[in-house]
Amino acid sequence: MSDALQVFLKSDLVPGLNNAVLRLQEKGLELEEWEKASSLTDVDGFWPGKLNGEDAGFEFSIEEVDDDDLEAWDVERSQLEGRDLMMELCYYTEMDLAAAVLFISFICESCNGITFDENDELTVTAANLKQWREALLGADPLE
Numbered sequence: 001m002s003d004a005l006q007v008f009l010k011s012d013l014v015p016g017l018n019n020a021v022l023r024l025q026e027k028g029l030e031l032e033e034w035e036k037a038s039s040l041t042d043v044d045g046f047w048p049g050k051l052n053g054e055d056a057g058f059e060f061s062i063e064e065v066d067d068d069d070l071e072a073w074d075v076e077r078s079q080l081e082g083r084d085l086m087m088e089l090c091y092y093t094e095m096d097l098a099a100a101v102l103f104i105s106f107i108c109e110s111c112n113g114i115t116f117d118e119n120d121e122l123t124v125t126a127a128n129l130k131q132w133r134e135a136l137l138g139a140d141p142l143e
Helices: 018-027 067-072 094-111 124-136
Strands: 004-010 029-031 045-051 055-065 085-091 115-117 123-126
Touching: 004 094, 004 115, 018 029, 018 094, 018 115, 029 094, 045 094, 055 094, 094 124, 115 124, 123 124
Parallel strands: none
Antiparallel strands: 004 085, 029 045, 045 055, 055 085, 115 123
16 A cells, blocks of 8 residues: 655755655655656656665656646645646655655655645645654654
8 A cells, every 4th residue: 555745845946856756865765767768857757766775666657747646636727836747755664664765755855846745734845844754754763
């Protein structure tokens, strides 16, 4: 069984693939390289890696925001403040969840991404990432 997290961002702020991989490596998340991919928009499928030496990865996709998807997630387009892309990270294990949370934290910090935690009715931005990470993981993996 899997679950998923979504993060919304503006297409003109998508970070380069190499930049993302290097910055995440600094945080302890080592993602495998994608051949024939120069941008995050070229990545699609399972993205394996290691978090602090343990296997961790997630299914990764990125696409334009679709109004039908927004309705299913109970999100209004006005809440996105012009963000036109949605990244979805599906995870299977606790380590996969931790890897997905670190990836979304990077996106929120580096390119003004936004996600929504419907359990806590929380809009997650760079300003409250620590609180969100602790709520999902029990402790902040970046400390």
